[in-house]
Amino acid sequence: MAVALALINKDNSPLYLRTVAEPANGEVAHKLLYMLHTSLDVVEEKVNSSVPGKNDSRDLCLGVLYSLDEYKLYGYVTNTKIKIVIIVELGVAVQFRDNDLRNWFNRLHQAYTEVISNPFYVAGEEIKSKKFEAVVNDIMRKQ
Amino acid sequence: MYFSLTLQPRPAMDVGSVPVELTTRPRANVAFCGLDLGKPEHQTVWEAFTESRGSEREFLRFTNYDLSHVFPQAKTKRTSYEAYVERGILKSNWLHKHTKLIPAVGVYFFDLDWDEGDFTTLKDQCARELLQFKKNLSGRDSRLCLVLVQRRASSPVNDNKLAAERAHDLTQACEIPLKSLFVLQYTEHLLGFVMRLETAIMDMAKSYYSGEYRRLSAQNQLLTKGSHQLLFIRHHFKMGTFQELKQDLTAAGKHYKQAYTFLAELRATDPNLLEVKTVAGIINYKICQLLFEQNSPLDAIHQLRRHIENFKTSVGPAALAFEHYAWLSRQNSLFGDLFDLAVRRGLVPIQTQHPGFYYLSAAQHALLRKKAAQQLCQAMTLFSRRQDAPDIPEPDPLIDAGSVPYYGQRPWRAAVAKGEAPDPQLEEIAIKALQYHEKHTNQSNIIIPLLSGAVSQFKKYRGPRHKRRQMVLLAEEYIANSEHDKALSILMHVLLDYRQERWPSLLTEILATALRAAYLAANPVHYLTLAIEYMSAWTDCSRELRDSLLNDVARILDGQIPTKPFADLEDKSSLWTDKLQTALKPDCPVVLDMDKLRSCIHCKAYFKSPTYSSDETIQLLVYVRSELNLDINFVSNFSVHFNHNVYDSQCAVTDPRVLGLVAGRTHTFNFTFPANQQHVGGQIKVVGVSMILGNQNWSGTAPKPLVMLKWSAASLGTQFFKLAWDPIPQKKTERESSFMELPHRLSATIAHRPARMSLKWSLEGPALCEELLPLKIELTNNESGDIGNVQATITTTSAGTNFTLDPNLAADRPSLTVDIPPIRSGSSQSVSVLVRSTEVGTKDVDLTIYYETSLNVESEGKNVLCKCHRHDVMKLSVERAFDLGGFLLSRKVSPISKIRAGEPFILAVDISSRSECGHGLELGECAVELGSNVKSIGNSNHVDSLPGSSQVLGVQLLKGETARDCYFLQADNPTETEVTSLGVFRYKWKRETYQHWNEGRFILPSPIVLTCPISLNLRTPPHARVRTPLPVQYSLLNRSDRIQEINLQMNSSEAFMFSGSKQLSLRIPPGKKEFLQYNLYPLVAGYVALPKLHLQLDPETTPVDLDSIVDEMLPAYIFVMPHGKGAKSPS
Incomplete structure (x- = not known):
């Protein structure tokens, strides 16, 4: 369903990047990567401009970051400023409920928590975990 | 029948663009006539209409025409559309005609004042001209009005009979209704008149356009x-x-x-x-x-979305696909312009919705157009028979492109009836012609402004990453447009930010683009920088490319031009040859800042110990690792830079045998050097590491460039290794530990060598408050050699504690420095200082001894003068020496709290020792400094309080013992405050064993002084004897300044028989004394109460008993001796 997904650390460097584009189609992959990267503009803005009082019980899910001609971008920020960005094709996004989105983000967050609980994982390194990968695969699988 | 085109052929409209008439909001068109702009009045009127039209003015557009101007004639209107053949949608001349040419209102200006003498002639002239103007507008429903420009102010037509009359005449002559006649008075209120006139004109224009609208709407019904x-x-x-x-x-x-x-x-x-x-x-x-x-910007955005959605897939003929992209691009850029205009008028855009997105979209479509054009038109080789433009086909099917009668129609088959089939041959030629034009369009000139527009918008609305992304696109376009230097400078700029955020794939790609730009621009410095970065392990650079880049670096260092990094690039050898000469100078190396790069060579610096004492050797390890596949053998110098540059020369390697960097291996450079004595107590820091590439010792004729790679402390330390993706492979080889695990330490402290000196404090008992206490410190030199330049600094932070060296000088310094003569090895030297503390408590006394000694430091192989210091703290406890108390006693030696003026009294000062110092404290001279109202009276043993006269002089007190010093004093008349300060008691004291006298002072009590009208005295022998007469004399002294009436009564007593006045009335003049004689005859022995004397003052008026004074001043008892055995009783 999702076409691209990124887990980004607090310094805005990627911990995990994934796009559905086939390796041969460098152009699409490239475009999606840039999209993931530029979406940080909106994420940062949303994180920094949280209105006191409004975001008291901080909702980690940022919702739609913005939508383009073909894609819609969703964001999520953990309390430790780990950002998750998901790109969904506009056609898919139409038949897509808020709950599904939250469910995805929660699963990814959970998977990430498990990754960093692994004593062999050095914090800040690129994530290479089969379990994490499985969650991502599930989110990105075609339906 | 068609209206023939009278327009100038306009340039062909770009695909998807809109006619210029639409870009601004249309204004009602008004034609002026009769204004002669040569006349200053008319010029002013014209300017009043046309200039500074703010938003508050009516939406009108004015054009001034000559009377001879003929407006476009109207076509006959259709009454039926049955036979109508549709040839196109919108006629391209219609908008221009109706917004610019045909006026809604025709305004005729005429100079005419109401009181003009020659009114009739002028009226006729006006009517004639107006008629001509009307004729010029014939066939149109344009409204007409007449404006009289008057130089003289006049009252309104309604109130002015002449004016009303003449206005009527004029309208009659001109055949216009009265309401179409206006007056414009050329006075200072001109602008007001103009504004009102504009409102009227606007109303007329509205009615004209309503008419046109109704007509059209009626036609629409057909x-x-x-x-x-x-x-x-x-x-x-x-x-x-x-x-x-x-x-x-x-x-x-x-x-x-x-x-x-x-x-x-x-x-x-x-x-x-x-x-x-x-x-x-x-x-x-x-x-x-x-x-x-x-x-309603949101509706506008939705409209655009729908619009794009509607036509997104309508590409049209495949051979002209680029036109579709051009159209899409134009739709977006036009919308961006509209959005931007709205923003400038006050609309507030948000981060995710602002004009930049539309410019970006326009640019992206323009890029697609370029791509499509490249695919479709590259093969265009046109045939032509024309000489001037040999590529254009003949006849040129696009020749009429600027004058197609309908918007968007093809010039070669304009205005054809619906359903007419196109001529396939002509079509083919025309498409080729279009492709040819497209091929010769500079696409970059379209894309670059769009991207620049997007960049500035994203910059404005907080989209730094979007902005950078577009700057990369912009740079790519500059490369395509052969503006390599511009591209390179943009890329070098954005790379700084991309390196920060470390998205490897993005960074790799931008580096590759930048490398291309650097090659094309032949910029050797940037080329080297980028190559070194691009060769790193984290990029997805191919192995071959890595090798070739390394080879290029070597070639540039050898003064040769590099090879092409990417095969598809243009060959720039000649440009490189020029640039290499100018950019790289052999005498001063080009510095590359490695901090900013994610480079392929890494350095780490490590001081083996965090602190070095000044006689130790500093050991610094520098690890260098190259991640390249090939060995690097062009490093000619490696040096470390410190915060003190004296060390720099000691940490440099120039031996080329050591400097070759072997691929994938960590090199360790081990530097050892002694600490400089000047830096003892400070820090030594590595501030940078530099490496010179190229041959420094080249002596050949052709100069060879040098490049210096420089790492600053930031990249030698921790920062670099906080990467999200580790650029250094984690796999451990057998021999080497991971580079990441190598330690790093960039600074070390150079500490003082520990002093070999012992200190011994000698101090007797606790210090006493205010005491000048000698403090003796013994220093013993335990060094192997003699020590010199010895200096002791004794200091305290406690307030009220001071030091001195000389007991005769005031101890007023909280710190003291003593120079001490050199001490031989193994011998001792002592220092004495005096300390005085004014407050009780425990004080810290810090002592620091600095000295120099000559040492043999192993690394230097010679004697070095080494500075050392020894620090010690001593706790000094301070106690109070004495408690002092002052008491007042009456003449009867009974304590009193108040004294009477003129009456003598005794001041007793008690000094009690409290110290436990083990020795007695000896009191020295004591003295009372009397207050102004008190004097000492010499009586009995007391002399005036002169030095040496104290009774406690030389008294020694142990703990708990008290000495009392007494003074016989008299207070003068009471002061106004009633309280009289007796003064200050000063005393000197010392410990038995010490020499110095310490001084102390005690403030004496301040009793209340009362006035006393009468002073009493009794003279008796010291003792009496039973049954022996005892003569006594009472004296009464009047101290007041009036005559005192006194009643005296002597009470009888069982112990005595007495003779003398039992009851008496006395009158004593001021200052006089009255004596009363009594003979007492004691009857009992012992300590016997004397007969009680009772005095009463002013018995007649207000009797006052003087019992208290009597009690105070007169002795109440006398000692009566018993009769001695054998002693004869006096008879």
Whole structure:
């Protein structure tokens, strides 16, 4: 369903990047990567401009970051400023409920928590975990 | 029948663009006539109308015409559309005609004052000219009005009979209604008149456009839906335009939307697709413009979305695909312009919705257009028979491109009737011609401004990453447009940020682009920088490319030009040859800042120990690792830079055998050097590491460039290794530990060598407050050699504690430095200082001894003068030495709290020792400094308080013992405050064993002094004897300044018999003394109460008993001795 997904650390460097584009189609992959990267503009803005009082019980899910001609971008920020960005094709996004989105983000967050609980994982390194990968695969699988 | 084109042929419209008439909001068109701009008055009037038209003015557009100007003639209106053949949607001249040429209102100006003498002639002239003007406008419903320009102010027509009359005449002559006559008085209120006139003109214009609108709407009724699809669109567009000219934006919007709906229903085919899209673009533009104007930007955005959605897939003929992208690009950029205009008028955009997105979209479509054009037109080799433009086909099918009668139609088959089949041969030639034009269009000139527009918008609305992304696109376009230097400078700029965020794939790609730009621009410095970075392990650079880049670096260092990094690049050898000469100078190396790069060579610096004492050798390890596949053998110098540059020369390697960097291996450079004595107590820091590439010792004729790679402390330390993706492979080889795990430490402290000196404090008991206490410190030199330049600094932070060296000088310094003569090895030296503390408590006394000794430091192999210091703290406890107390005693030696003026009293000062110092404290001279109101009276043993006269002089006190010093004093008359300060008691003291006298002072009590009217005295022998007469004498002294009446009564006593006045009235003048003699005869022995004397003052008036004074001043008892055995009783 999702076409691209990124887990980004607090310094805005990627911990995990994934796009559905086939390796041969460098152009699409490239475009999606840039999209993931530029979406940080909106994420940062949303994180920094949280209105006191409004975001008291901080909702980690940022919702739609913005939508383009073909894609819609969703964001999520953990309390430790780990950002998750998901790109969904506009056609898919139409038949897509808020709950599904939250469910995805929660699963990814959970998977990430498990990754960093692994004593062999050095914090800040690129994530290479089969379990994490499985969650991502599930989110990105075609339906 | 068609109205023939009187317009100048205009340049061909770009695909998807809108006519210029639409870009600004249309204003009602007004024609002026009769204004001679040569005349200053008319010029002023003209300027009043046309200049500084703010938003508060009516939406009018003025043109000044000559009387000879003929306006476009009207066509005969159709009454039926049955035979009408549709040839296109929107006529390209209509808008211009109705917004610029045909006036809604014709205004004729004429100079005429009401009181003009020659009125009739002028009236006729005016009527004639107005008629001519009317004739010029014939066939149109344009409203007409006459404006009289008057130089003289006059009252309104209604109040002015002459004016009313003449106005009537004039309107009659001109055949206009009275309400079409206006007066413009050329006075200081001109602008006010103009504004009012404008309102009137606007009303007329509105009525004209309403008329046009109604006419058109009636014509629209004649159409049938099946056969007049195009006309429906045209009519609604026209009706929209009229409504807009009427300034009814809502109604205009409705018609435009209606037109758009009809258009969307139209079945577009390849031949008319461009026309449909062009018109759709125009109408969409109008709708969006009006929506922005009505402040509903969201609707405008939705409209654009729908519009793009409608036509996104209508590419049209595949051979002209680029036209479709051009159209899409144009739709977006036009919308961006509209959005931007709305922003400038006060709309507030948000981060995710601002004009930049549309410019970006436009640029992206422009890029697609470029790509399509490259695919479709690259093979275009045109045939032509023309000499001047050999590539253009003949006849040129695009020759009429600027004058197609309908928007968006192809010039080679303009205005053909619906259903007419195109000529395939002509089509083919025309498409080729279009492709040819496209090929010769500089696409970059379209893309670059769009991207620049997007960049500036994203910069404005907080999209730094978007902005950078577009800057990369911009740079790519500059490369395509052969502006390599511009591209390179943009890329070097954005790389700084991309390196920060470390998205490897993005960074790799931008580096590759930048490397291309650097090669094409032949910029050796940037090329080297980028190559070194691009060769790193984390990029997805191929192995071959890595090798070739390394080879290139070596070539540049050897003064040769590099090879092409990418095969598809243009060969720039000649440019490189020039640039290499100028950019790289052999005498001063080019510095590359490695901090900013994610480079392929890494360095780490490590001091083995965090602290080095000044006689130790500093050991510094520098690890260097190259991640390249090949060995590097062009490093000629490696040096470390410190915060103190004296060390720099000691940490440099120039031996080329050591400096070759082997691929994938960590090199360790081990530097050892002694600490400089000047830096003892400070820190030594590594501030940078530098490496010179190239041959420094080259002595050949052709100069060879040198490059210095420089790492600063930031990249030698921790920062670099906080990467999200580790650039250094984690795999451990057998011999080497991971580079990441190597330690790093960039600074070390150079500490003082520990002093070998022992200190011994000698101090007797606790210090006493205010005491000048000698403090003796013994220093013993435990060094192997003698020590010199010895200096002791004794200091304290406690307030009230001070030091001195000389007991005769005041101890007033909280710190003291003593120079001590050199001490031989093993011997001792002592220092004495005196300390005085004014407060009780425990004080810290810090002692620091500095000295120098000559040492043999192993690394230097010679004797070095080494500075050492020894620090010690001593706790000094301070106690109080004495408690002092002052008491007042009456003459009867009984304590009193108040004293009476003129009466002597005794001052007793008790000094009690409290110290436990083990020795007695000896008191020295004591003295009372009396207050002004008190004097000492010499009596009995007391002399005036002169030095040496104290009774406690030389007294020694142990703990708990008290000494008392007494003074016989008398207070003068009471002061106003009633309290009299007795003064200060000063005393000197010392410990038995010490020499110095310490001084102390004690403030004496301040008792209340009372006045005393009468002073009493009794003279008796010291003792009496039983049954022996005892003569006594009472004396009464009047101390007041009036005569005192006194009643005296002597009470009888069982112990005595007495003779003398038992009861008496006395009168004592001021200052006089009265004596009373009594003979007492004691009857009992012992300590016997004397007969009680009772005095009463002023018995007649206000009797006052003086019992208290009597008690105080007169002795109450006397000792009566018993009769001695054998002693004869006096008879």
